[in-house]
Amino acid sequence: MLIAELTLSTSILETTLTSAPGVTVALDQQYARECGTVLLQVRATGDGLATFHAALDDDPTVADADVLDEADDWRQYRITLSPEGADASTYYIRTELDAVMLAAEANADGWSLRMQFPNRASVSAYRQRCIDTGLSFRLHRLYRASTRGQGQYGLTDAQRDVLTEAVDAGYFEVPRRCSLADLGDEFDVSGQAVSERLRRGLQTLLQNTVSDGDSANPSSTDRTTDRETRDGTAD
Structure with missing residues (x-):
């Protein structure tokens, strides 16, 4: 990726x-x-x-x-x-x-x-x-994309913690047993911050489990500059 x-x-x-x-x-x-x-x-x-x-x-x-x-x-x-x-x-x-x-x-x-x-x-x-x-x-x-500093399924510790708490607290149940604000209180952050962390964690989890990912080595880097893009070498 x-x-x-x-x-x-x-x-x-x-x-x-x-x-x-x-x-x-x-x-x-x-x-x-x-x-x-x-x-x-x-x-x-x-x-x-x-x-x-x-x-x-x-x-x-x-x-x-x-x-x-x-x-x-x-x-x-x-x-x-x-x-x-x-x-x-x-x-x-x-x-x-x-x-x-x-x-x-x-x-x-x-x-x-x-x-x-x-x-x-x-x-x-x-x-x-x-x-x-x-x-x-x-x-x-x-x-x-690099997975250095990430654990199983590419999740960071913070993402794993918020996903685990969301499951345990019933956030994914129907009807929900807790809100984003409730999760935020558990981590001493805003509900918006929890929402962003939760979405990124879910995205990472899905990409590394049910989604077809890129087979290239994720630890390698590939950079291009503005000049290279204008010259067309990024194509």
Whole structure:
């Protein structure tokens, strides 16, 4: 598996973030409904949250935005993308190429992404598909995922602990017997921090058990620079 760190210039939330340059948005998750509508769950932090909230109404990439949770210095939103926003999203491209979004953050300067790809060919295909749809793609770093410091199934100790506690506390039961906030209290962290650790742990566990992984040695490294990408040698 390869990890790519890149910048993607897309119009998603561009109008809103330009109106509130002190705000940063972090992607919690992205998914699509059967009808094809693409949704984002994001956390907005920084100065100007009121301006950010007001600007969502005039953002051409946003069809609807609901506040899920909030505090003095952050707000969590579920954002339904408009058709224009969906066209600017690479959600379906990633799905087709078996790429996984590990982290995504945006501000007035654009989106910074960290993604996992099965191989170099899929990185090149993603890059070309982005360019073909009018998105500016800049690759900063490409390296092979390392499992050093990880235990069985590639899990870190922290991931193993939170998964074990989630099972023991009944988080995966129907109905659930505990919440993310309850798990956070056990580890003295926020519910959001537990959510991110839990998702990453589940992703790692599934990739190393039921998913077909890359057969290359995970301890080896493979890096490429911005200059190499522009010259086409990363292809």
